[in-house]
Amino acid sequence: MRPFTLLAAGALLASTPALANDCSPEFVNSTETVNVASIEIGVGSFARENFNIRVRNDGNGQCSATIRFTRLGGSAAPGSPSYTLRSGPTTLEILGEGSTPTIDSDLLIPNAPGGTQGRAVPFQLTLPSEWGMRSGLYSEQIELALLDPSGTEVDTMLLTINVRIPQAVAIRVVGATGTNDLTRINLGNLSSTAATRSDPFGVRVWSTSGYLVSFASENNGQLAHEGNLDQIDYELYFDGQNVNLAGGDSFLFADFTPSLGRVHPLRARVGPVTARAGHYEDRVTITVTAV
Known part of the structure; x- marks a missing residue:
């Protein structure tokens, strides 16, 4: 009976890492750059830029994950153009460093697939381009944190957003x-x-x-x-x-x-x-x- 008991314990220990590897979400890329150019200035004008962030599962089972958005350096610099970030119908909140997460700062990614390319999560940046802005190049960096189903941060990537306001x-x-x-x-x-x-x-x-x-x-x-x-x-x-x-x-x-x-x-x-x-x-x- 003792050998059988020890063998059962060993089988339980061996199965635990396999369960943990079923869901290992990660970003496909470590960085992404979005350039917003060709902006027209005028009353009621706006610019839009579409881009994708790829997420995959490095495990071998079903896996969901959450992306959280944090602006590096705190709040946006004074005078920087304001914009909104959406994924599908969801308008996302970009946190300042050290801020408490909200329901709008986290985006759920269900069923992240395996494979080298994973899933392309679509985003759209919308920037009102009305008068009152100063021409020039504006750049900011946003850290995207990837959380597993337990809420543990398992990966990060850096999103750089460049906005060029033309002379007009x-x-x-x-x-x-x-x-x-x-x-x-x-x-x-x-x-x-x-x-x-x-x-x-x-x-x-x-x-x-x-x-x-x-x-x-x-x-x-x-x-x-x-x-x-x-x-x-x-x-x-x-x-x-x-x-x-x-x-x-x-x-x-x-x-x-x-x-x-x-x-x-x-x-x-x-x-x-x-x-x-x-x-x-x-x-x-x-x-x-x-x-």
């Missing part, structure tokens, strides 16, 4: 009649005894970087008679500064704009004048360039 600009005229591309300022009847001023108007600029606002006058800073029979000098003020329309002028702004843009006031002034009767006009092209 937009300009709109405000406080004047017309379209976004062509606006008309009507000074009315000019006076020979007093200066004539336009109603206040301006341009609203959106930019993800510093920008240059340039002016070009078709008539070099003069209002030309409809029959090209006379000319009248006039002045244009931008942000309270007199614009040199005769030689072209430009104004540099070193920083990006907030989400609502930045409004630069404009005003035109003429006279007093003594000139031939008729209609006078000039066309001024305002260009904004990212720098």
Whole structure:
């Protein structure tokens, strides 16, 4: 009876590692890099990037696992673009280092298969790309921890997310009649005894970087008679500064704009004048360039 008893104990000890090896989840790769580029900036715009993380079972039975997401370095750096991370219908929470896990920070992977490639777990990164962001390259690293069914961490991998915000600009005229591309300022009847001023108007600029606002006058800073029979000098003020329309002028702004843009006031002034009767006009092209 004793040899039989010892043999049974030995059989139980030998079977324990085999049961443990039934489920040994692991990542197929140790690193993954996601590059979010070709981003269009504008109201209501967003960028999406799809990628996969492969998980496999190194054991020989059915195996489930859980992926937990932790941002290395704590919270996102100030000014970094915000984004959401999803897998199927699940929106995932990315923990800060040392934070308590939540139901949204853990993603269950049922039935991880064996084989060298395992299962491709799909993810989608969605990044709102509206105005208010600064151009440049933003990079952060997220540690993915793989937990076995008992909740024990058995593997980790490093996910690097690179986001490149491009230089982009937009300009709109405000406080004047017309379209976004062509606006008309009507000074009315000019006076020979007093200066004539336009109603206040301006341009609203959106930019993800510093920008240059340039002016070009078709008539070099003069209002030309409809029959090209006379000319009248006039002045244009931008942000309270007199614009040199005769030689072209430009104004540099070193920083990006907030989400609502930045409004630069404009005003035109003429006279007093003594000139031939008729209609006078000039066309001024305002260009904004990212720098």
